[in-house]
Amino acid sequence: MKILVSVKRVVDFNVKVRVKADGTGVETANVKMSMNPFDEIAVEEAVRLKEAGVATEIVVVSCGAQACQETLRTALAIGADRAILVETNEELQPLAVAKLLKKVTEKEQPGLVILGKQAIDDDANQTGQMLAALLNWPQATFASKVKISSGKAEVTREVDGGLETLSIKLPAIVTTDLRLNEPRYVTLPNIMKAKKKTLEILKPDALGVDVAPRLTTVKVVEPSKRKAGIKVPDAKALVDKLRNEAKVL
Amino acid sequence: MSVYAAPLKDMKFVLHELAGLSEVAKLPGYGEATRDTVDAILEEAARFAAEVLDPLNQPGDHEGSTLANGRVRTPKGFREAYLKFADSGWVSLPFEPDWGGQGLPKLVATPVDEMWTSANMSFSLCPLLTQGAVHALSLRGSEALKKLFIPKMVAGEWTGTMNLTEPQAGSDLALVKTRAVREGDHYRISGQKIFITYGEHDFTDQIVHLVLARTPDAPEGVKGISLFVVPKIVVKPDGSLGEQNAVRCVSIEHKLGIHASPTAVMAYDNAVGYLVGEENRGLETMFIMMNAARFGVGLEGVAIAERAFQRALAFAKERLQGRDLVGGKTVPIIRHPDVRRMLMLMKSQTEAMRALAYVVAASLDFAHRSPDPDMQKRYQAFVDLMIPVVKGWSTETGIEIASLGLQIHGGMGFIEETGAAQHLRDARITTIYEGTTGIQANDLLGRKIAREGGATAREWLRALKAFDGELARSGNPHVKAVRSALEQGAKAVSDCVDFIVAEKNPHVAFAGAVPFLKLMGIVAGGWQMARAALAAEKRLNSGDRPFLEAKIASARFFADQVLVQAPALRDTVVNGGSAVMALSEDQFLAA
Secondary structure: OEEEEEOOEEEOOOOOOOEOOOOOOEOOOOOOEEEOHHHHHHHHHHHHHHHOOOOOEEEEEEEEOOOHHHHHHHHHHHOOOEEEEEEOOOOOOHHHHHHHHHHHHHHHOOOEEEEEOOOOOOOOOOHHHHHHHHHOOOEEEEEEEEEEEOOEEEEEEEEOOEEEEEEEEOOEEEEEOHHHOOOOOOOHHHHHHHOOOOEEEEOHHHHOOOOOOOOOOOOOOOOOOOOOOOOOOOHHHHHHHHHHOOOOO | OOOOOOOHHHHHHHHHHHOOHHHHOOOOOOOOOOHHHHHHHHHHHHHHHHHHHHHHHHHHHHHOOEEEOOEEEOOOOHHHHHHHHHHOOHHHOOOOHHHOOOOOOHHHHHHHHHHHHHHOHHHHHHHHHHHHHHHHHHHHOOHHHHHHHHHHHHOOOOEEEEEOOEOOEOOOHHHOOOEEEEEOOEEEEEEEEEEEEOOOOOOOOOEEEEEEEEOOOOOOHHHHEEEEEEEOEEEOOOOOEEEEOOEEEEEEOOOOOOOOOOEEEEEEEEEEEEEEOOOOEHHHHHHHHHHHHHHHHHHHHHHHHHHHHHHHHHHHHHOEEEEOOOOOOEEEHHHOHHHHHHHHHHHHHHHHHHHHHHHHHHHHHHHHHOOOHHHHHHHHHHHHHHHHHHHHHHHHHHHHHHHHHHHHOHHHHHOHHHOHHHHHHHHHHHHOOOOOHHHHHHHHHHHHHHOOOOHHHHHHHHHHHHHHHHHHOOOOHHHHHHHHHHHHHHHHHHHHHHHHHHOOOHHHHHHOHHHHHHHHHHHHHHHHHHHHHHHHHHHOOOOOHHHHHHHHHHHHHHHHHOHHHHHHHHHHHHHOHHHHOOOOHHHHOOO
16 A cells, blocks of 8 residues: 655744744844654654555655645655645645545555644644645545555544544545654665655646635734733732633623 | 753854855765754754753763773763663764775764763763774774674774773883784784773673784884774674674773773773784774864863853853943843953854864865866865864863853853863863874974974965955944954964075974964954854855854954954064073073
């Protein structure tokens, strides 16, 4: 079985994100970028499935600017077999990515597509679901456990208040949650080998997808700073403030 | 709490703008060292250093290694970290692909080694020693010995040690007493070795000791020392492990720093050993390795300085104390000018030391791999001149920087739990092992300047002169200020070289050896900071502006506060020698 994994290049989770001076978005110039951590979990899961003999080939795909090649190389170093970059400098929104992934999926015919449940930059949590809808494939999101057997995936999902286990027919879409696995440290020999693996570049036009944004970002602002507290003289004053000012009592 | 983050931006700036990684990658066999691959390597190493090694550093210092029944137990988590480190292939980075290595240049190994040491100096010593041992074996070992030992060591399955020191033979290895008696195809080794880093540990089953010893009919002194490989467990011809060899760890030392690194006293009692190279030529092999080992320790100075700086910076931004000089509310101490001064001393000197170390690493690559034999020779001469400078200056300054880091913490710095004191304690060994600062300075002054009449030093000064022409074309006021300080510095070095070459009284000349070494360090460091400022200025409008502006400011600070000391050091070297030797031994204490 072939597995397709999508990866996104995002601002590194250690970076303190700043809003651009003109409020149009987040500052990404000269900022450390890395693979979206949920996608790293997705790649790790695919590699584990291959190591377990369930998968035979892992293809990673990313959509975005040329610099995404770095992110794909990281995925190759973790253990993916080859990579595809759908290269565009256009701002990509989840629906556009889902459409691009649909085309790549149709081309590659994987038995399973694994995506991160969301990207830590925009937290949209949409691409996997949209891709499932566009392909009309079953989906299991927020996976914390994946078991593949006889043409089916048994997926344990993290839902509000507990765990839900679904059995879905392959081919299918799975999106990863944090506890699915702990990604390995990439080994030096694998970093060196990653360079020699194939990285194919496609263009949205060639895939026949219009990636033009459908949503407009009106304004991006930093969260407001926490205001300083005040001291109240006694409990009575506190109760009074809670009741009449904060109106929580 | 300060968490180590590898200074990737500065490392990459130095690799690309100052050390010429793209040129090194053109050397035969180094084609893999492309920008993309090196970026990926640095990022993954940074992650491993921060996530695996750094969290063990302080607990490792606290717990230390312990010895019971001849077995060393390293602190909690160290063994697992080592196995992960070896599994990840990091030990193999600089070695030949034929032995399972990745064949990467010294220039790529250098920032990676810096990260290991910054994150956890005690840990980093184990792979460092293995590298040294592999280096010695590959230089002089027979094919059979290489085949038996090197692949396992490159894979990290076996570790290596260097057994040089004995109680009566420290800096002076002529006094080595350990005996080696020939017995068929091997030797029997007997004697005691001290200060053996990772001489015994629980990371791996096998430990490969390289041991200096004398054969019974060997000549006196340094010309009678041979090098042997003595495995902890005898290796069978098929490479599998046989019986325990007659070598054991009898104790480990209680030290000021690097507590997690076990420093063993080793007893050899008729242990089976194999000759590396020829009899009586062991010290020669050691000398070939010495450059690499001294460079490695110099880099430890850079690494500890960086770690101490990061910890002090985090504290200075958080600690609220005192009002700003112009009034207002209580501020973090980083707003106070003297704390700033200390942070800038830490930052600018660390950057200067890093730049010089990486440039020397690149020169080592050219010296080994340049297709032009004349270039090889010139690079080797430059490396030989600069190795004692990198070793002596970066470690002495590393201690100063670790001490400033503690100072910034105030009273809390004196308390172990902040972690600032550990860096100072760990750094303290770096000016001692692999040749003390005095030994480095004597090497610089005697072998590298006086013996060749100052030729290489003067060639370097000519390069500085040519570079001055480049600096002169910049209109940037900061670059101008750096240029003027560098000109003064170069003049000071030139005066000293003239003095050293002309001085007939060795006592007077050598009395100024350490001040001269320091002078060489700050001028060579100032040279690199000037190059950095110029490169930063050129890219200011197209690059990472905040970083590049900070680089120029750092160079300016270095010029104003450090490089200006050059003329005073020159005066010390040129005029200070006779007073050093003035007293009779009785006159030292007037009790």
